[in-house]
Amino acid sequence: MTVGAPHRVVVIGGGFGGLFALRVLRRAPVEVTVIDRTNHHLFQPLLYQVATGILSAGEIAPPIRDVVRHQPRTTVVLGAVTAIDLTARTVTAHQGDSAHTLPYDSLIVAAGSETSYFGHDHLSRWAPGMKSIDDALELRGRIFGAFEMAEAESDERRRGEWLTFAVVGGGPTGVEMAGQIVELSQRSLQRNFRNFDPRSTRVVLFDGGTSILPTFGPRLAAKTRRDLERLGIEVHLDTLVTDIDDRGVDVRFGDGSTRRFAARTKIWAAGVKASALGRTLAEQSGADLDRNGRVQVLPDCSLPDHPEVFVVGDLMVLDDLPGVAEVAMQSGAHAARVIVRRQAKGGEGPGQPLRYHDLGSMATIARFKGVAKIGRIEIAGFVGWVAWLVVHLTFLTGFKNRVSALGHWTVSFLGRSRSERTITEQQIVARLAIEAQGDAGRTL
Amino acid sequence: MTVGAPHRVVVIGGGFGGLFALRVLRRAPVEVTVIDRTNHHLFQPLLYQVATGILSAGEIAPPIRDVVRHQPRTTVVLGAVTAIDLTARTVTAHQGDSAHTLPYDSLIVAAGSETSYFGHDHLSRWAPGMKSIDDALELRGRIFGAFEMAEAESDERRRGEWLTFAVVGGGPTGVEMAGQIVELSQRSLQRNFRNFDPRSTRVVLFDGGTSILPTFGPRLAAKTRRDLERLGIEVHLDTLVTDIDDRGVDVRFGDGSTRRFAARTKIWAAGVKASALGRTLAEQSGADLDRNGRVQVLPDCSLPDHPEVFVVGDLMVLDDLPGVAEVAMQSGAHAARVIVRRQAKGGEGPGQPLRYHDLGSMATIARFKGVAKIGRIEIAGFVGWVAWLVVHLTFLTGFKNRVSALGHWTVSFLGRSRSERTITEQQIVARLAIEAQGDAGRTL
Numbered sequence: 001m002t003v004g005a006p007h008r009v010v011v012i013g014g015g016f017g018g019l020f021a022l023r024v025l026r027r028a029p030v031e032v033t034v035i036d037r038t039n040h041h042l043f044q045p046l047l048y049q050v051a052t053g054i055l056s057a058g059e060i061a062p063p064i065r066d067v068v069r070h071q072p073r074t075t076v077v078l079g080a081v082t083a084i085d086l087t088a089r090t091v092t093a094h095q096g097d098s099a100h101t102l103p104y105d106s107l108i109v110a111a112g113s114e115t116s117y118f119g120h121d122h123l124s125r126w127a128p129g130m131k132s133i134d135d136a137l138e139l140r141g142r143i144f145g146a147f148e149m150a151e152a153e154s155d156e157r158r159r160g161e162w163l164t165f166a167v168v169g170g171g172p173t174g175v176e177m178a179g180q181i182v183e184l185s186q187r188s189l190q191r192n193f194r195n196f197d198p199r200s201t202r203v204v205l206f207d208g209g210t211s212i213l214p215t216f217g218p219r220l221a222a223k224t225r226r227d228l229e230r231l232g233i234e235v236h237l238d239t240l241v242t243d244i245d246d247r248g249v250d251v252r253f254g255d256g257s258t259r260r261f262a263a264r265t266k267i268w269a270a271g272v273k274a275s276a277l278g279r280t281l282a283e284q285s286g287a288d289l290d291r292n293g294r295v296q297v298l299p300d301c302s303l304p305d306h307p308e309v310f311v312v313g314d315l316m317v318l319d320d321l322p323g324v325a326e327v328a329m330q331s332g333a334h335a336a337r338v339i340v341r342r343q344a345k346g347g348e349g350p351g352q353p354l355r356y357h358d359l360g361s362m363a364t365i366a367r368f369k370g371v372a373k374i375g376r377i378e379i380a381g382f383v384g385w386v387a388w389l390v391v392h393l394t395f396l397t398g399f400k401n402r403v404s405a406l407g408h409w410t411v412s413f414l415g416r417s418r419s420e421r422t423i424t425e426q427q428i429v430a431r432l433a434i435e436a437q438g439d440a441g442r443t444l
Numbered sequence: 445m446t447v448g449a450p451h452r453v454v455v456i457g458g459g460f461g462g463l464f465a466l467r468v469l470r471r472a473p474v475e476v477t478v479i480d481r482t483n484h485h486l487f488q489p490l491l492y493q494v495a496t497g498i499l500s501a502g503e504i505a506p507p508i509r510d511v512v513r514h515q516p517r518t519t520v521v522l523g524a525v526t527a528i529d530l531t532a533r534t535v536t537a538h539q540g541d542s543a544h545t546l547p548y549d550s551l552i553v554a555a556g557s558e559t560s561y562f563g564h565d566h567l568s569r570w571a572p573g574m575k576s577i578d579d580a581l582e583l584r585g586r587i588f589g590a591f592e593m594a595e596a597e598s599d600e601r602r603r604g605e606w607l608t609f610a611v612v613g614g615g616p617t618g619v620e621m622a623g624q625i626v627e628l629s630q631r632s633l634q635r636n637f638r639n640f641d642p643r644s645t646r647v648v649l650f651d652g653g654t655s656i657l658p659t660f661g662p663r664l665a666a667k668t669r670r671d672l673e674r675l676g677i678e679v680h681l682d683t684l685v686t687d688i689d690d691r692g693v694d695v696r697f698g699d700g701s702t703r704r705f706a707a708r709t710k711i712w713a714a715g716v717k718a719s720a721l722g723r724t725l726a727e728q729s730g731a732d733l734d735r736n737g738r739v740q741v742l743p744d745c746s747l748p749d750h751p752e753v754f755v756v757g758d759l760m761v762l763d764d765l766p767g768v769a770e771v772a773m774q775s776g777a778h779a780a781r782v783i784v785r786r787q788a789k790g791g792e793g794p795g796q797p798l799r800y801h802d803l804g805s806m807a808t809i810a811r812f813k814g815v816a817k818i819g820r821i822e823i824a825g826f827v828g829w830v831a832w833l834v835v836h837l838t839f840l841t842g843f844k845n846r847v848s849a850l851g852h853w854t855v856s857f858l859g860r861s862r863s864e865r866t867i868t869e870q871q872i873v874a875r876l877a878i879e880a881q882g883d884a885g886r887t888l
Contacts, residue, residue: 058497059500063865077596
């Protein structure tokens with residue numbers, strides 16, 4: 001029952017939430033604009049495989065334009081959203097100095113989250129997060145660069161610092177990164193060095209809580225911890241990271257004692273905060289913000305008093321749903337469905353409440369070792385790994401042209417291969433600058 | 445007839461020359477050290493495919509350490525060679541501020557060549573060369589970024605500038621780059637943009653000579669030129685590029701007239717100069733340098749009065765051999781064979797002269813269009829393309845783990861796919877800075 005000009009839907013963010021919304025809107029009689037800071041969607045669950053040399057960036061980051069190329073009524077805008085005006089119903093996106101203001105009839109905010117250093121942003125210099133392709137390429141250069149520095153170092157103690165990797169955060173990303181660094185040092189780098197055995201690599205994992213992978217429940221968490229320790233990873237729980245610099249990490253344990261861990265390479269997988277757009281939405285609509293900056297929404301994912309504005313995914317608070325890909329996908333698709341139904345039936349009344357179907361959580365620790373929690377079913381070990389593999393392969397192959405990623409995976413899981421180990425000269429120069437002056441910029 | 449300490453061979457450079465030398469030295473009773481500025485060998489003939497989004501960096505740049513992992517007597521040093529002392533028989537390599545001096549008994553200098561701007565190095569800012577992974581990733585970001593800028597641009601004339609690509613240099617690299625930019629705009633970017641048709645992309649190719657691909661002979665050169673023009677590429681021969689800035693290229697034609705071409709993206713494939721190590725070798729040995737800085741060697745590839753020092757590949761002048769991969773491979777292997785024979789028989793006399801077997805030249809213009817010159821046989825069109833494909837696939841599969849590159853190729857040649865289109869946020873920011881301030885740094 002559309003009358004006059006077509007209904008304009010603006011989607012902020014091309015992550016899981018945004019992409020699933022776009023998919024639902026595909027055949028609806030609406031004009032869609034999706035805005036993202038980058039040119040690509042990011043298959044974030046596999047970002048750690050880019051950081052550790054298994055997959056190439058392109059294999060997990062298809063251009064958003066290409067994903068929606070068969071949706072002629074969908075326009076992609078590369079830009080950073082700097083303002084939302086709920087009264088005027090406009091979104092302002094910046095590309096460098098030039099601003100574009102887009103009017104909307106319906107808005108889906110799927111702006112996601114970013115790395116949080118809990119107010120200590122200077123730590124980002126020494127411990128990059130794991131949220132973007134830039135992060136992953138930066139870490140890839142640092143990880144493989146650390147082994148290069150170790151080979152060139154003649155002092156045993158200093159070499160040990162280059163061969164120590166500190167991972168902060170015991171969620172899936174931290175656990176998977178720690179596991180992959182062990183895997184690559186034990187298997188992929190075999191016979192690559194003459195001055196040390198890469199199997200002497202040390203990986204230390206810190207977490208502030210009392211358990212790793214808390215969302216997987218105590219049994220799987222304990223099992224995973226044992227698996228990590230069997231791989232040689234030192235797991236320190238109930239541990240607060242108090243500082244990070246070029247040479248190491250300072251921590252305070254639960255008993256109040258402190259200790260310094262010498263480690264040249266640090267990875268921050270400890271926390272996320274919601275996009276800053278949450279605050280502007282809350283201020284204008286009166287919605288509540290939680291302490292991570294996420295916006296409390298109504299059961300249909302819309303803002304109070306703004307049935308035309310939806311907040312989905314990591315930026316949304318609803319029913320204690322976790323900040324995982326599956327929630328983003330389902331809430332993004334749900335918001336789009338509410339819009340489509342309204343278009344078909346007219347009216348702006350509240351939509352159906354989101355009913356979340358928990359498809360479970362999964363993580364892989366190392367080759368042939370995974371954990372999965374699907375409803376009440378808990379799986380660990382080889383079967384958990386197979387479950388993880390099947391689900392991720394299914395998703396990946398859902399993208400067109402992911403054939404080569406499949407090839408990479410097969411080769412890399414069965415063999416020792418890690419073909420994406422390129423360090424740019426820019427990264428080498430930056431690496432050497434750290435050594436010389438204790439100075440590190442972003443180096444990718 | 446080795447006596448006492450093992451014979452020490454130092455190889456400078458892990459390109460085709462160095463790698464083929466290492467292969468010959470594999471089973472010889474010598475200690476080998478290979479020094480390179482980067483961590484990877486580079487399969488340079490396919491660099492343009494990284495720059496245009498077909499292959500990932502890892503697929504053409506295997507780590508040198510990994511290539512020689514089964515050669516326990518071969519050590520890889522990541523560093524830049526800053527000095528060679530022919531009297532003391534030492535090589536000095538720098539890693540940042542720290543220097544390492546390595547003694548040698550035999551030396552193979554395979555340091556190759558770098559992009560030459562013929563004394564106008566400021567042009568590198570606006571027109572990156574095509575010699576390294578850094579170059580290719582930089583150009584990839586600029587090429588795909590230009591289409592993003594075109595989509596955001598509302599002024600028709602300015603959009604045209606973003607959709608114009610200028611390639612300087614009509615050798616194989618320039619021809620292949622020009623062809624691939626057309627291919628990607630005609631096929632891969634289909635339906636990706638809403639504000640313009642990517643088929644309106646304009647590619648201009650400049651060369652100072654009277655023919656493109658001069659080494660292929662007049663018949664194939666003329667045929668290739670017709671093929672390029674049929675693809676819509678504007679070919680300007682006998683044309684001198686006099687300046688390049690953020691917005692375009694100034695040229696002077698053979699008849700003395702001048703013209704400016706507005707083009708936001710410029711690629712420099714016009715010239716190479718030999719590594720600066722050529723000069724230090726010439727000064728110390730009295731060998732002649734040609735105008736490109738290459739070193740005249742004796743028939744066995746050694747320096748005059750220094751039978752223990754070999755110069756191979758792009759850095760070598762011998763019998764008018766061209767600066768191509770095949771010459772580097774054969775001369776690198778030859779130098780290593782001379783060393784191995786001496787080790788077996790004793791003595792330091794002159795080695796056998798290099799006998800070069802010309803296996804021909806090949807280039808690919810677009811899908812299903814290639815040219816190949818093998819001895820007196822000249823092939824063009826589909827058969828030329830098949831010849832090119834077979835040779836390059838054979839080389840690529842010679843690397844371990846190149847399976848996925850094969851997969852990428854198959855998909856990309858038969859379909860429209862170009863999966864490696866990731867632009868980093870760092871590149872986007874730099875791209876926008878060009879637009880805003882006419883300022884461009886290296887952005888990868």
